[in-house]
Amino acid sequence: MFILSANDIATLETYLQNQGWLINGERVSQVSVPGEGNMNYVLRITTADRSFIVKQSRGYVEKYPHVSAPADRVLMEGVFYKTTSVDRLIADFTPELIGIDPVNNVMALEDLGTAxxxxxxxxxxxxxxxxxxxxxxxxxxxxxxxxxxxxxxxxxxxxxxxxxxxxxxxxxxxxxxxxxxxxxxxxxxxxxxxxxxxxxxxxxxxxxxxxxxxxxxxxxxxxxxxxxxxxxxxxxxxxxxxxxxxxxxxxxxxxxxxxxxxxxxxxxxxxxxxxxxxxxxxxxxxxxxxxxxxxxxxxxxxxxxxxxxxxxxxxxxxxxxxxxxxxxx
Ligand SMILES: Nc1ncnc2c1ncn2[C@@H]1O[C@H](COP(=O)(O)OP(=O)(O)O)[C@@H](O)[C@H]1O
Ligand SMILES: [Mg+2]
Structure with a gap:
């Protein structure tokens, strides 16, 4: 199981390349936390020309690790975004889905900026x-x-x-x-x-x-x-x-x-x-x-x-x- 982490950029980069979320030798220049979350592990990945968000769900709540939670819950977000993006208004209100990794419960999303x-x-x-x-x-x-x-x-x-x-x-x-x-x-x-x-x-x-x-x-x-x-x-x-x-x-x-x-x-x-x-x-x-x-x-x-x-x-x-x-x- 791949564990998303800001601490090991080399492993992260290989993972993102394998998923096809980095393209044509694109390199990760920075990894940061985009904002405070509660449930999941969320990172902003920055490369030379762009940035995107990756989010992993785990078998527990990130903020309260003693509380267990369905490990694959991020996949539900993927289904939601896939289903609703056919509507113009909803698509405009939500980040674009870049990809889903159902093996490791990771999702890549459009970065909405440092909001x-x-x-x-x-x-x-x-x-x-x-x-x-x-x-x-x-x-x-x-x-x-x-x-x-x-x-x-x-x-x-x-x-x-x-x-x-x-x-x-x-x-x-x-x-x-x-x-x-x-x-x-x-x-x-x-x-x-x-x-x-x-x-x-x-x-x-x-x-x-x-x-x-x-x-x-x-x-x-x-x-x-x-x-x-x-x-x-x-x-x-x-x-x-x-x-x-x-x-x-x-x-x-x-x-x-x-x-x-x-x-x-x-x-x-x-x-x-x-x-x-x-x-x-x-x-x-x-x-x-x-x-x-x-x-x-x-x-x-x-x-x-x-x-x-x-x-x-x-x-x-x-x-x-x-x-x-x-x-x-
Ligand atoms: N697509 C995005 N673009 C920009 N910032 C984001 C995006 N997704 C998440 N974030 C930032 O990361 C924080 C945590 O993400 P969120 O999806 O709410 O995780 P959690 O499920 O842990 O609450 C958000 O409050 C926001 O600041
Ligand atoms: Mg949240």
């Missing part, structure tokens, strides 16, 4: 513009409608990744003893979370939402549509990292996006704008939507996949109460 993601939104270091929200919404509504079908292809069911996400979104945050001390995130957060971990009414609703998430649906979803998957490039917003893609309920993607607008403190007008614009293209089931918005807010506050949120305990409590209301409404 930052939208993670700084959580600290108000970056405000979203209405045109950007429009772009994000159009990406989703196009993806959801353009590739919709009654019986989803097996190649895009992504059951293993869905099972992993299901655990982290719908189960883990509500377990009383899950080995994650939330006071290490913020003193007092564990006690705040205990209220929700003991809330059986809420947990019943969350279990239903979890089943909806696990059921196959008609729309192709990105599956992880949050600011970490949005890149702010000189060519406008680009979308990356569809490893959690699957055929499911459109409201899951839309719910995640709106949850993060709330988590990033964006105003209600932004949320209403998103809903108006999306609903002019695709129908929304508001009951599921509210549920998915609520659960994403809760799991980001009391689950393992924490965000760099600068919020007081009181503000987090307020968000949690709001999220609960959405789920129970």
């Amino acid at each position: 930052s993601d939208f993670i700084p939104l959580y600290n108000s270091l970056k405000a979203l513009e209405i045109t950007q929200v429009a772009q994000l919404t159009d990406f989703l509504s196009t993806l959801h409608t353009r590739f919709s079908c009654e019986s989803p292809p097996d190649s895009l069911k992504n059951k293993a990744m869905r099972a992993l996400n299901h655990q982290h979104i719908f189960e883990y945050p509500f377990m009383k003893e899950n080995g994650f001390d939330l006071d290490t995130v913020q003193p007092g957060l564990q006690a705040v979370a205990t209220v929700y971990k003991s809330d059986d009414e809420l947990k019943t609703q969350v279990a239903h939402l979890g089943q909806t998430y696990l059921s196959d649906g008609k729309c192709l979803l990105h599956g992880d549509f949050y600011p970490g998957s949005w890149l702010d490039t000189t060519q406008g917003i680009k979308i990356i990292d569809p490893e959690f893609c699957f055929y499911g309920p459109a409201e899951f993607d839309l719910g995640v996006m709106i949850a993060h607008l709330h988590l990033a403190g964006q105003n209600k007008a932004m949320v209403d704008f998103t809903l108006d614009r999306y609903s002019s293209i695709n129908q929304i089931n508001y009951n599921s939507l509210n549920g998915f918005i609520g659960i994403e807010i809760i799991r980001r506050l009391i689950g393992l996949a924490q965000l760099p949120l600068q919020r007081t305990l009181q503000q987090k409590q307020q968000l949690l109460r709001f999220a609960r209301t959405l789920i129970m409404s």
Whole structure:
């Protein structure tokens, strides 16, 4: 098995040549890390005339090596890009697929440039513009409608990744003893979370939402549509990292996006704008939507996949109460 590494350029170069990703004696001049990721090992390869991105998935989560994950998940991204690139709008929003190595779970992608993601939104270091929200919404509504079908292809069911996400979104945050001390995130957060971990009414609703998430649906979803998957490039917003893609309920993607607008403190007008614009293209089931918005807010506050949120305990409590209301409404 080839292990992608920035430390041994000679081996890396031979590997890239063997894959046909370097052409005509092209040499690697630089290897760097393009930006912070969570799940996978990602490098930018620079040669004399160009650069491209290579990404390898492994049997564990890069940021949390004790958490295991499907080793071949990068192949799902490959299937997503291959499937969706036939649509002009989606192709314009996403990097071009250069190649896939299914033996070693490596993918090569067009380099979208030294862009930052939208993670700084959580600290108000970056405000979203209405045109950007429009772009994000159009990406989703196009993806959801353009590739919709009654019986989803097996190649895009992504059951293993869905099972992993299901655990982290719908189960883990509500377990009383899950080995994650939330006071290490913020003193007092564990006690705040205990209220929700003991809330059986809420947990019943969350279990239903979890089943909806696990059921196959008609729309192709990105599956992880949050600011970490949005890149702010000189060519406008680009979308990356569809490893959690699957055929499911459109409201899951839309719910995640709106949850993060709330988590990033964006105003209600932004949320209403998103809903108006999306609903002019695709129908929304508001009951599921509210549920998915609520659960994403809760799991980001009391689950393992924490965000760099600068919020007081009181503000987090307020968000949690709001999220609960959405789920129970
Ligand atoms: N095609 C690309 N062009 C430019 N930068 C990229 C590209 N793909 C990834 N990156 C950078 O690498 C980071 C990690 O990539 P990502 O696909 O999100 O990995 P992970 O699955 O580990 O989250 C991104 O946040 C981004 O900064
Ligand atoms: Mg990512």
